[in-house]
Amino acid sequence: MTALSEATPPGHGGRRLFDRVTRVRELGIVLALAALFGVTGAVNPTFLSFGSIRDILLNSAIVAMLAVGQTLVIVTRNVDLSISSIVGLTGFGGALVLADSPAVPIAVVIAGCVALGVVCGAINGLLVGVAKVPALVATLGTLYAFRGIDYAWAGGRQVNAADMPESFLSLGSRSVLGLPLLALVALIVLLAVGWMLRNLRAGRELYAIGSNPDAAVLAGIQVRRRIMTAFMANGALAGLAGVMWAARFGTVDATVATGKELDVIAAVVVGGVAIFGGSGTVFGAALGALLLTGITSALAVLRVDALAQTAINGALLIAAIVLDRVLALRVAAALRRRRYRDAR
Amino acid sequence: MAVLALSDVSKSFGAVRALRGVSLKLEAGEAHALAGENGAGKSTLVKILSGVHRPDTGQILLNGSPVTFGGPADARHAGVAVIYQEPTLFPDLSIVENIFMGRQPRTRFGRIDRAAMAEQTGRLFAGLGVELDPEQAARGLSIADQQLVEIAKALSRDAKVLIMDEPTAALSGNEVARLFGVVKALREQGCAVLFISHRLDEIFELCQRVTTLRDGTPVAEDLIADITPDDLVRRMVGRDLDALYPKQDGVPGEVALEVHRLTREGVFTDVSFRVRRGEIVALAGLVGAGRTEVVRAIFGIDRQDAGWVEVGGRRLRPASPTAAMAAGLALVPEDRRQQGLVMDLSIDRNIALAGLAEVRRGPLISRAAEHARAQDWAVRLRLKFARLSDPVGVLSGGNQQKVVLAKWLARKPSVLIVDEPTRGIDVGTKAEVHRLLSELAVGGMAVLMVSSELPEVLGMADRVLVMHEGRLVAELPRASATEESVMSAATGRTAA
Numbered sequence A: 001m002t003a004l005s006e007a008t009p010p011g012h013g014g015r016r017l018f019d020r021v022t023r024v025r026e027l028g029i030v031l032a033l034a035a036l037f038g039v040t041g042a043v044n045p046t047f048l049s050f051g052s053i054r055d056i057l058l059n060s061a062i063v064a065m066l067a068v069g070q071t072l073v074i075v076t077r078n079v080d081l082s083i084s085s086i087v088g089l090t091g092f093g094g095a096l097v098l099a100d101s102p103a104v105p106i107a108v109v110i111a112g113c114v115a116l117g118v119v120c121g122a123i124n125g126l127l128v129g130v131a132k133v134p135a136l137v138a139t140l141g142t143l144y145a146f147r148g149i150d151y152a153w154a155g156g157r158q159v160n161a162a163d164m165p166e167s168f169l170s171l172g173s174r175s176v177l178g179l180p181l182l183a184l185v186a187l188i189v190l191l192a193v194g195w196m197l198r199n200l201r202a203g204r205e206l207y208a209i210g211s212n213p214d215a216a217v218l219a220g221i222q223v224r225r226r227i228m229t230a231f232m233a234n235g236a237l238a239g240l241a242g243v244m245w246a247a248r249f250g251t252v253d254a255t256v257a258t259g260k261e262l263d264v265i266a267a268v269v270v271g272g273v274a275i276f277g278g279s280g281t282v283f284g285a286a287l288g289a290l291l292l293t294g295i296t297s298a299l300a301v302l303r304v305d306a307l308a309q310t311a312i313n314g315a316l317l318i319a320a321i322v323l324d325r326v327l328a329l330r331v332a333a334a335l336r337r338r339r340y341r342d343a344r
Numbered sequence B: 001m002a003v004l005a006l007s008d009v010s011k012s013f014g015a016v017r018a019l020r021g022v023s024l025k026l027e028a029g030e031a032h033a034l035a036g037e038n039g040a041g042k043s044t045l046v047k048i049l050s051g052v053h054r055p056d057t058g059q060i061l062l063n064g065s066p067v068t069f070g071g072p073a074d075a076r077h078a079g080v081a082v083i084y085q086e087p088t089l090f091p092d093l094s095i096v097e098n099i100f101m102g103r104q105p106r107t108r109f110g111r112i113d114r115a116a117m118a119e120q121t122g123r124l125f126a127g128l129g130v131e132l133d134p135e136q137a138a139r140g141l142s143i144a145d146q147q148l149v150e151i152a153k154a155l156s157r158d159a160k161v162l163i164m165d166e167p168t169a170a171l172s173g174n175e176v177a178r179l180f181g182v183v184k185a186l187r188e189q190g191c192a193v194l195f196i197s198h199r200l201d202e203i204f205e206l207c208q209r210v211t212t213l214r215d216g217t218p219v220a221e222d223l224i225a226d227i228t229p230d231d232l233v234r235r236m237v238g239r240d241l242d243a244l245y246p247k248q249d250g251v252p253g254e255v256a257l258e259v260h261r262l263t264r265e266g267v268f269t270d271v272s273f274r275v276r277r278g279e280i281v282a283l284a285g286l287v288g289a290g291r292t293e294v295v296r297a298i299f300g301i302d303r304q305d306a307g308w309v310e311v312g313g314r315r316l317r318p319a320s321p322t323a324a325m326a327a328g329l330a331l332v333p334e335d336r337r338q339q340g341l342v343m344d345l346s347i348d349r350n351i352a353l354a355g356l357a358e359v360r361r362g363p364l365i366s367r368a369a370e371h372a373r374a375q376d377w378a379v380r381l382r383l384k385f386a387r388l389s390d391p392v393g394v395l396s397g398g399n400q401q402k403v404v405l406a407k408w409l410a411r412k413p414s415v416l417i418v419d420e421p422t423r424g425i426d427v428g429t430k431a432e433v434h435r436l437l438s439e440l441a442v443g444g445m446a447v448l449m450v451s452s453e454l455p456e457v458l459g460m461a462d463r464v465l466v467m468h469e470g471r472l473v474a475e476l477p478r479a480s481a482t483e484e485s486v487m488s489a490a491t492g493r494t495a496a
């Protein structure tokens, strides 16, 4: 039917279905979230209280922001394992400067942390994009390297809330328009990055690189530069997350955020971002972060013991991936039938 | 003055000298053909013009002055649009995005202008008569559809130089005619065209001039008006050719393959036919008629929704290529890169892959047996290679196709299904492949052949089955199969 001029062009039905289908992944997480809140709220209504929801938003803000950054890297068919160390390094560094040199304005400290994150990201980008070290290996290396620097810098020292200015700590607990400030920051980042990925050439090129790296070169895309940018943007967000961590928890030492990278990658995958690149959105990734945090809180409210929680999280991760796969096959079959009917 | 030219260019890959002292001029408003056997260096030349490879010696001249293309982006800025031999699509992205990737139209604020993209794609597709949904993801498109998207991509560029490396290899007459219509219009507007095809009639229809390469060396440049197709073949292979369709008549034996009311919803409906031992049956039709999909379902790659397949009287388990292979079925797929070959594996290993049982010595695989077998087939199919241990990925397109053929022929199946068996294979070897298929059939094999090349269908088949929009609409015995009768069935003009 492709080549026949007398055949009718595909109608809008196919288009609309296609649109719906691409949104299905996010929709699934929204449904899961609704179920989670519904069920847990029914068992224990305090879960739905203002304070509890505020806490969940606060707790997911940092992971969500990291998930947004990680998505930038994963769509290019790479991965950044080192983010937890970048968060640790910038979180501790920022807190230390605030505690030891109260004269430095808070805005400068935040900017400094972001800049430090960009530098760390650039190192990753150089290793992966330019030196062509596989991302898994390169960022595993920097995961240890950045953490090592962190340890050396700290020398066993811990910065306590009492050492930091109150105006900084309040950033971690303040609300604007009823939303926790940190959640608001994460939301703004999410919307901005989501818009850029969809509407800018650079954004689409990240998807192209992940979808077919060889073809990306032939299409004249500056693959190296784009990969660098993705890692640097991810580093910047990790730096920002580092300051947010310090403001939120008050007490920081060199072990901050250890192991967080796996939570972040889990959120991204649950959010429907393909681990081999080329597809998925930051909105999905952020929803994934919200869902995983929500589950942790719900399990605590339901008094499931902490060891079982980890296992349940794992099971949910696998369930999400299986569901995603089944859904994708279903959708492909539905599309095929739909196209056929359109062509009749 | 030539828009784009090569002057005395050479290029080697390790010990392989792909090009030696090649000069070529692409003039505005002229279509220039590049002819040569598989591995002659045509695609290498294309990749030098498009900035993928740098010449070892010699120069690229743009409007008469030397330039260096550091990469594909540079060539693109110089106004060179390229259709590569192997599709280069992004499977996760929509067709529109594929067409415009890297140079999407933008609004004043730098935002991608989706409306403009959709509008331009609509116009391009109308001109080419393509009926694909532009919002559909590129994943899962047939080879022909992929080629159509590649063509649209190149044509969307307002290029000064249009380079096409075997753009028609999987297309049937209708699509080719439309493509040529568009390209001729571009040529008349002053575009310079470089065209590569192993279908010589296409060269004679589209081009004014032809350069012939043999083993990387230019052997002739002629005006098309001055030569005949036979002259061109002689320049390419250095000798006269035997018959292109050396068809021997076999005696049809018992039914080897029976397909009964096979249906895959949305793809093909109610397809029934038989293939006997000793017979070559061709499955003809336009691009998108569902031929490839039918053979994929027969081999068990896709699951059918209804109907069944019998091989040698025994019903096949659906959706199981393993069962199909065990029953003696072999499929040479149309998409060699995705389904036919392991690109990083060596030539001999790829050939041995489908018949590991025969090169096994106890639990181990005998390298010597693998090698001997590959050597034998390499000679029979005139494979051009440096070493059998080289990865298949570095072979030229046509030579990769030969490896896919060797891999399945070496299995000696009882039913052989070939999907576009000679896609990208040069005229000399084409005759050889045809002779082989004919011999195998006479020797008692049942052969089912999907081909978009009508002369091949008419020249080789004992019976022609014609598909139109997912249905079998005609069955023509050799005697009554003509270009006319097949095409009118394929376009749905005659009912079965």
Ligand SMILES: Nc1ncnc2c1ncn2[C@@H]1O[C@H](COP(=O)(O)OP(=O)(O)OP(=O)(O)O)[C@@H](O)[C@H]1O
Pocket (backbone or CB within 6 Å): B013, B014, B016, B017, B018, B036, B037, B038, B039, B040, B041, B042, B043, B044, B045, B085, B384, B385, B394, B395, B396, B397, B398, B399, B424, B426
């Ligand atoms: N990247 C590479 N590495 C090593 N050898 C290569 C590479 N690319 C091409 N070759 C070799 O260069 C020679 C010319 O290949 P090329 O692809 O240009 O042939 P071609 O004329 O396009 O053939 P075909 O008609 O089969 O497409 C072949 O011998 C091939 O094996």
Ligand SMILES: [Mg+2]
Pocket (backbone or CB within 6 Å): B042, B043, B044, B085, B165, B396, B397, B398
């Ligand atoms: Mg080639």
